[in-house]
Amino acid sequence: MEEKIKRVYIPMTETGFYILFCLREEMHGYNIIQKVKQMTGGEIVIGAGTMYGSLSKMEKDGLIQFVREEEKRKLYKITELGTEILNIELKRIERLYKNSKGEMADE
Amino acid sequence: MNKNEVKRVFRMFTIADYDKEEEFLREQHKAGFKFVRFQFPGFYYFEACEPEDVVYQLDFNDNIRKQDKADYLQLYKDTGWEYMFDVFEWSYFRKSASLEEEEPTIFTDKESKIELINRVFKRRMLPIIIAFFCCIIPEIIYMSHQWTKDGSDKMHALAFLVVYVILFLIYLGIFIHCGGGLHRLKKDYENGLK
Incomplete structure (x- = not known):
């Protein structure tokens, strides 16, 4: 994996994480906003500007790819590179969580 | 001025003042003047309206290709923003603040x-x-x-x-x-x- 991409994306911003996490399934920007709002009990509502900018950047960096268009809305899905990045981040968060509970990481 | 326009204000905002411009338009709307048109180099045209707290937001969209514009505007529409127009690659959006629990904003991080x-x-x-x-x-x-x-x-x-x-x-x-x-x-x- 490109080291540069890794440096840019890890650790991830909360917005970035949720977007990538949601895109394990095919979705458009507004879908993601609604899903994240629901997942976080209304705590995180991603703004349109932030969503559009994040999707463009992630697409440019090859973390997600455009799949198709549905009534003017572009649908995206995570790529292999994106999955790799997401997994690294998930491990990091898991370790953080375990450590915060006073447990040591497995490895 | 067009026949519905009741006010013209001359103001200059530079690229570093977009947040002040947003605030200026919001204040005007609160006072019962809704922004309808901009004319170079700094004429803001307003129509009379019911005074309302409406948030104005500007997005700089230099990198949006023509074929992507519909998707871009759709996302704003879906999230409740009214798209007005573009002025020198800046897109103007507005949304009523009275119906929202939180302050509406297009950039959330x-x-x-x-x-x-x-x-x-x-x-x-x-x-x-x-x-x-x-x-x-x-x-x-x-x-x-x-x-x-x-x-x-x-x-x-x-x-x-x-x-x-x-x-x-x-x-x-x-x-x-x-x-x-x-x-x-x-x-x-x-x-x-x-």
Whole structure:
């Protein structure tokens, strides 16, 4: 994996994480906003500007790819590179969580 | 003015003042004047309306291709923003604040606010910085050389020199105002002050 991409994306911003996490399934920007709002009990509502900018950047960096268009809305899905990045981040968060509970990481 | 327009206000906002412009439009709407049209270089046209707290937001969309514009606008529409128009690559949106629990905003994290500043800087400041160093500075050096050289048209050289020095001062003013303003905004975003 490109080291540069890794440096840019890890650790991830909360917005970035949720977007990538949601895109394990095919979705458009507004879908993601609604899903994240629901997942976080209304705590995180991603703004349109932030969503559009994040999707463009992630697409440019090859973390997600455009799949198709549905009534003017572009649908995206995570790529292999994106999955790799997401997994690294998930491990990091898991370790953080375990450590915060006073447990040591497995490895 | 068109027949429905009741007010015209002249205001100049630079690229470093977009947040002030948003605030200005919001205040106008609160006072019962809804923004309908902009005319270069700084005329804002308003129509009378019911006073309402409406949030105005500007997005700088230099990197959006024509074929992507529909998707871009759809996302704003889906999230409840009314798209007005574009002025020099800035898109104007508005949304009533009265129905929302939280203050409506199009940029919800620090990173995307900073990203916006970086894009504005790259697209608007960089070209003038390049023009400054590649055109104005060399011309000043060249013309002052011509002016002091024997046997050249001194008046001609002096006239150009004066023009370039005035341009130099205007540029300097722009650098200080816009560069400083963008820098301050960026710092505020980084420190979570805005």
